[in-house]
Amino acid sequence: MDFVLTFLGTLPGAITQGLIWGLMAMGVYVTFRVLSVSDLTVDGTLATGGAVCVILIRAGAPVGAAILIAFLTGLLCGLSTAFLHTKWGIPVILAGILTQIALYSVNLRVMASKANASISVDKYSLLISQRYVRETSLRNPLYFLVIFTVLVIGLLYWYFGTESGSALRATGANPRMARAQGINTDFQITLGLMIANGMVALAGALLAQYQGFADVNMGRGAIVIGLAAVIIGEVLTQKFFINFALKLLAVSIGSIVYFLVLQLVLQLGLNTNDLKLISALIVAVFLAVPHFSKRMKMNQNKGGEKNA
Numbered sequence: 001m002d003f004v005l006t007f008l009g010t011l012p013g014a015i016t017q018g019l020i021w022g023l024m025a026m027g028v029y030v031t032f033r034v035l036s037v038s039d040l041t042v043d044g045t046l047a048t049g050g051a052v053c054v055i056l057i058r059a060g061a062p063v064g065a066a067i068l069i070a071f072l073t074g075l076l077c078g079l080s081t082a083f084l085h086t087k088w089g090i091p092v093i094l095a096g097i098l099t100q101i102a103l104y105s106v107n108l109r110v111m112a113s114k115a116n117a118s119i120s121v122d123k124y125s126l127l128i129s130q131r132y133v134r135e136t137s138l139r140n141p142l143y144f145l146v147i148f149t150v151l152v153i154g155l156l157y158w159y160f161g162t163e164s165g166s167a168l169r170a171t172g173a174n175p176r177m178a179r180a181q182g183i184n185t186d187f188q189i190t191l192g193l194m195i196a197n198g199m200v201a202l203a204g205a206l207l208a209q210y211q212g213f214a215d216v217n218m219g220r221g222a223i224v225i226g227l228a229a230v231i232i233g234e235v236l237t238q239k240f241f242i243n244f245a246l247k248l249l250a251v252s253i254g255s256i257v258y259f260l261v262l263q264l265v266l267q268l269g270l271n272t273n274d275l276k277l278i279s280a281l282i283v284a285v286f287l288a289v290p291h292f293s294k295r296m297k298m299n300q301n302k303g304g305e306k307n308a
Contacts, residue, residue: 006267007263007264007267009134010263010267011260011263012133012134012140012142013130013133013134013263014256014259014260014262014263015142015256015259015260016128016130016133016141016142016145016210017210017259018252018255018256018257018258018259018260019142019145019146019149019252019255019256020145020203020206020207020210021203021207021225021226021229021255021258021259022149022229022251022252022253022254022255022256023148023149023152023199023202023203023206023252024042024046024199024200024203024204024207024222024225024226025225025226025229025230025233025251025252025254025255026152026153026156026199026248026251026252027042027195027196027197027198027199027200027203027226028042028196028200028223028226028227028229028230029226029230029247029248029251030192030195030196030199031192031193031196032226032227032230033172033230033247034160034168034169034172034192035168035171035172035189035192035193035196036172036173037092037093037172037189038092038093038096039078039081039092039093039096039193039196039197040093040096040097040100040223041077041078041080041081041095041096041099041100041103041193041197041200042096042100042196042197042200042219042222042223042226043100043219043220043221043222043223044077044099044100044101044102044103044104044106044107044219045074045077045078045100045103045197045200045201045204045219046200046201046203046204046207046218046219046222047103047104047107047204047214047215047216047217047218047219048070048073048074048077048103048106048107048110048201048204048219049070049071049073049074049200049201049202049203049204049205049208050070050204050205050207050208050214050215050218050219051107051110051111051117051204051208051214051216052066052069052070052073052110052201052205053066053067053069053070053204053205053208053209053214054066054111054117054118054119054208054209054213054214055110055111055117055214056069056070057119057124057126057209058117058119058124063124063125063126063127063209066205067127067202067205067206070201070202070204070205071198071201071202071205072198073201074194074197074198074199074200074201074202074204075194075195075197075198075201077099077103077197077201078190078193078194078195078196078197078198079190079193079194080099080102081095081096081098081099081193081197082095082189082190082193082194083190084098084099085189085193086186086189086190092189092193104216107216108216111214111216115215115216115217116213116214116215116216117213117214118212118213119208119209119212119213120212121212126209127141127144127206127209128141128144128145128206128209128210129141129209129210129212130210130211130212141210145206149252152199153245153248153249153252154245156245156248157244157245157248160244161244164191167183167188168188168191168192170183170188171183171185171188171189171192172192200222200226204218204219221276221279224279224280224283225255225258225279227283228254228255228258228279228282228283228286229251229252229254229255229258230251230254231254231283231286231287232253232254232255232257232258232286233247233250233251233252233253233254233255233257234247234250234254234290235254235286235289235290236250236253236254236257237250237253258282261282262275262278262279262282265278265282266278
């Protein structure tokens with residue numbers, strides 16, 4: 001009984017984190033599923049978004065402006081990776097690694113060579129804060145994050161239905177055919193990487209406010225969580241969520257499920273030092289589900305043919 005009550009007590013925090021990281025995972029979805037590339041820039045971009053937001057708020061900037069500038073900074077991070085890939089011919093996965101490494105130094109510069117920078121909800125006006133996650137008042141970050149997630153999904157759904165968004169999707173689906181149709185694929189790849197990293201930096205800005213600080217290492221392993229959210233969401237909803245907007249919603253659901261599973265595992269008493277190992281195992285299990293499902297269907301089909 002105590003175990004159940006303790007787990008229920010962690011639900012608001014787990015769901016809130018899931019919604020924040022779900023925004024980041026949508027950025028991963030844009031590169032991983034729409035563009036069909038693996039961008040590792042996100043580990044650095046998340047920390048950059050958090051660092052920029054925190055430093056601007058500490059300097060007296062309005063929180064809305066700080067988040068917007070963090071988003072624009074994320075666009076530049078994506079542009080850097082895209083430049084290395086499209087102009088210098090570096091494979092996108094290596095270009096992302098190079099940008100990620102460079103961003104570590106950038107983040108230290110932004111935070112004045114400090115490993116972290118804190119902000120308190122008592123001193124600064126923040127959009128969300130972990131302090132209120134258990135309250136039922138409007139200060140609870142869950143209300144804001146649910147509305148914000150719906151707005152972001154609606155905006156992305158609208159954009160990917162436009163001519164520009166369709167060209168981006170065509171580039172990811174079949175680059176050669178897209179070029180044959182007169183689409184500038186290099187531009188579309190650049191645009192996709194910028195949108196993705198802008199989303200990641202936006203999530204970093206919200207995460208920094210929620211936890212009350214930005215850390216130079218806060219983005220470490222972000223790509224794993226992002227991929228986990230995408231895969232988990234697809235595994236759980238692939239039979240029901242066909243529409244593009246629903247697929248984006250599935251990513252957010254996958255992120256929430258990931259953090260709920262993580263909390264459940266930690267409640268079992270496992271060492272927090274094993275957190276990365278646990279995360280990797282959760283991702284591996286959900287990645288393996290589609291594979292084993294296909295194998296089971298193939299075996300069933302073979303069994304049916306033999307009986308026939």
